[in-house]
Amino acid sequence: MTITHTTVAAGPVVPSTGALRPLPLGDLRLTGGYWADWQQRNADTVIRHCETWMERIGWTGNFDAAATGDPFDHAGIEFVDSEVYKLLEAMAWQLGVQPDDDLADRYDRLVDRVAAAQDADGYLHTAFGRPWQRPRWSDMEWGHELYSMGHLLQAAVARLRTAGGGRLVDVAVRVADHLVEVFGSDGREAVCGHPEIEPALVELGRATGDRRYVDLARTFVERRGHGLLAPIEYGQEYFQDDVPVRDADVLRGHAVRALYLAAGAVDVAVETGDAELLRAVETQWANTVAKRTYLTGAMGAHHQDEAFGADFELPPDREYGETCAAIASNMLSWRLLLETGESKYADLIERTLHNAVMVAPREDGRAFFYANTMHQRVEGTVPPEDEVSRRALSSLRAPWFEVSCCPTNLSRTIASVQSVFATVSDDGLQLHQYGDYEVDTVLGDGTRAAFSVRSDWPRSGRVEVVATTDGDEPVALRLRVPSWSSGATLDVAGQAVPVEGDTVTVRRVFATGDRIVLEVPVHARITVPDPRIDAVRGTVAVERGPLVYALESLEAGVDVRDVVVPAGAEPVDHGADDVRLPVRTRAVPDPVGLPYGAGTDPLSVDGPREVRLVPYATWGNRGPSTMRVFLPVE
């Protein structure tokens, strides 16, 4: 097998420096299993679903209308351009993974429609700037102009790195040049209410080699936290405009905004050698994970402002846990993993992907959660397949939303998901995520490293790595040992040895057929929340490997409200699809008067019986149900 490397063949994040380097996108090929299946479903279904919906409700049509120069009614909220861009990004990654003439043709036609709407000076937004619209940059708080253009830049970067250029890249460069002129150091001192332009500009700078874009990203990051945005009801932390990025110690405010900004700050710090800024974001990540993150990896505890709550304020029932925030969290963790090489970032990516991200799509890829509760108190309704939904309050997955950032975000994430599976260093290859894939790449020192990885992860904890080339030089093959595991062993040439720590490294000259097997014990376990998380005091959850499990009323046979776990109960593990837990049904009479009193013991009406739990990410696929992850201990 001969791999052709070009400088443009790369995934979503390509820092100039860092402990680890991302692989060119084509160097890691999914060959089967969960992620290959989902990537195929994304190509076959999700991408088409997004195209169809946006065509139907006029979001792509906005570009056509804008191109005519005549007045038109703009369809959708002001930032729907960004959905088209995220779809283009998804298409670009997918085309980079798997050539597809039909998709390529649809992509080109959509790019042409976008390009036609660009103004002569480079500005491109369908909701601002025309005589009958609001003026450009007249609403930095809510206009989402830079946010939308940021997604355009990201889409162009995807194309640049998978196809080497093209019309969308030309469009994006003209946009970026225009932004440098308007907002550069001599320009308008402003920031966008919704971060996104920051990582986008750095990535475009990396992909094009144009340093001005990195400098502008830095300018936006540095301007933030100085009150450039007008006061709003939710407070300036909503915008992260309360404290300069380098002075903050935790993420706060609107979760997606906070995470996109932090990702951009890492990019800026890496490209400018700003160790202080990098340390600040590392600290923010650590504090946010320790005190403001759900068991699923989800972030965002408030519906009202889609925001982080205070430390340890993590209600499962009112969890917002926006799908886009989970995606954004991985964008941040991935950047920190590349920069530091620390395995904890890959651990969170794994947890977040398998639970908080992949809970969003319905099994058929045609409906999505926007917010993701961990405690469904009332049986949801099934939104109609042919209607645009609100944000799916108390409902199951919906085909499309009035504000529909999540489906396209999910699509671009799945299309490029393998980009977070492995990295290289000067003399090593690091496997962070497992599954069925082939990796064939070149280390920093020029050594070729090629392996076949086989694993039914995370349903199984067995990872088999077989060398697929005869090496001349030693390769340090590093495998992640997840923080949730204990008792992992590594079998090298038939000899199983216990492994300690969060990675294990085998350094040798590999010959074709050399086999390494990592065995990570995966069995269902009880998980107890920190006692400061008030909302889940006195409860336990069940996990298996990185998978969080949930109880649905469909399995319990009663409303999950009435289920309690006997003290000391342990889950029974018959495999990933058959995890059971002994529970009782609690009978509590309805209060007469207020539900507060001297305290009486509730009655339990049945002896412990085993009920099947389902992986949290799969809940709600069988119809309306009440559901909870944290179950009260009797």
Added chain:
Amino acid sequence: MTITHTTVAAGPVVPSTGALRPLPLGDLRLTGGYWADWQQRNADTVIRHCETWMERIGWTGNFDAAATGDPFDHAGIEFVDSEVYKLLEAMAWQLGVQPDDDLADRYDRLVDRVAAAQDADGYLHTAFGRPWQRPRWSDMEWGHELYSMGHLLQAAVARLRTAGGGRLVDVAVRVADHLVEVFGSDGREAVCGHPEIEPALVELGRATGDRRYVDLARTFVERRGHGLLAPIEYGQEYFQDDVPVRDADVLRGHAVRALYLAAGAVDVAVETGDAELLRAVETQWANTVAKRTYLTGAMGAHHQDEAFGADFELPPDREYGETCAAIASNMLSWRLLLETGESKYADLIERTLHNAVMVAPREDGRAFFYANTMHQRVEGTVPPEDEVSRRALSSLRAPWFEVSCCPTNLSRTIASVQSVFATVSDDGLQLHQYGDYEVDTVLGDGTRAAFSVRSDWPRSGRVEVVATTDGDEPVALRLRVPSWSSGATLDVAGQAVPVEGDTVTVRRVFATGDRIVLEVPVHARITVPDPRIDAVRGTVAVERGPLVYALESLEAGVDVRDVVVPAGAEPVDHGADDVRLPVRTRAVPDPVGLPYGAGTDPLSVDGPREVRLVPYATWGNRGPSTMRVFLPVE
């Protein structure tokens, strides 16, 4: 003492029928103590505070501007007319309680400004209907036109019942006649997004004897729940437009809307003899109290839509508990008490008044809570005294709000608070709330009943009732025995006898000086929440009589997050102002990684020490503090 009764001397609610009848407002006079002090502070401070703020920010000025006929910029949100009306209502009740030439003059001048803005056909709203404004009734969902006019009607009813008429009454009658024409059975089939017009129309019908107003109220109640309002993001339950009132079994959606509507539905049911409608609202009250009400009596668990949550969804930290919802809850309970005579309604009024309502004003009456949390996680900030606040997110009481429904609502409530203290029946006088007051009234059968009541309630459980007139006929004097109490005794002529049930009645011919003493044991006690309230599992609260207590970090000396109560701990009661509880400070190291794991016991770093709790209603008066009501049990 000679009391002059006129048909117009009455309080806020005067049903045509019912188990109990309200007293004319002047028949019960507060003579001292907590409520007399607050009523004086309301007269001296709160009313003036509201006048000053509304003058300063142009809300009263809207009427002047509207009267000119010239275009003007309307100040404030579209329903600020209603704040002026609630202020006028507060002034009217206060003038009914205590003549005051200066207040009377201010009242008259404000009425003149309102009256000048009325259109020729009776319509009166400063934000709609002029050529440069949105057309009348063009936004039934959010326009609040009927809502605002409802408050005008209520203000007029207060004047009619305390002064017998006047210019505002004439204005209100013209408004109501106009509404009958526009929305009556042959008119426009619509309802207002925010209920309020319903109880207002019934009250105006009662006060004027014009049955058409009652009929229109009935029409509005009956129209609701049939989808007349356009769909919104929060769902139609926000507007109570999801289910007809008579078919619903629990209150839901926006809490203030739900409660005002329910109050109006009781009014309609009473005036039309609609037993089915009445039973429906009784059921809604019972289910709402049992499953959707906070320990303080507060209602509304969601910030996002200011709404009730699902059953048992009562997070203390994200409690919304809007002050206006607590006031509205008492409006509903009071109507149900009058209709049914059942003491449980007076119990909830007591709890709600002392905790959920009176937590709102700062001790000096110059700042207010809008939302009322039971768990302040971060030390609040003190809003500036001279700035209009948002809804006081994470802040202490604020002097005024952009949407400022609560201060004027509180003012009208305090000005007429004694109206809920006692009622009469054909041959009896019922005392529902205690304090220092004189009651001198006439029973349904014409018998005069006059008593002096003395009590430091609820700080003390001793209530002394002394007859102040020599009667000719027997009077059935009924005293409420609160549901939170046990072991109450009644001393009649020196003989203490145990009382059972929720009321105790002494029927006799009273002579001046006859004395009855109700002794209700009041001591601090531990309260345990229903196990289905997930958000407070494993915690206890402390109550004393109807007062809920809270722990402030100012007293604990540490963030309340770190305080735990030893299992089995009991409060130590040195009186209402010195209730103490043994606590430990818990030391939990910050999580490394996620705050979930196999479960480790936190360390307790100090032996139990007693800390002072404060009545919940008084928290935050001494500056920023973390605070919680429900304390985790170790």
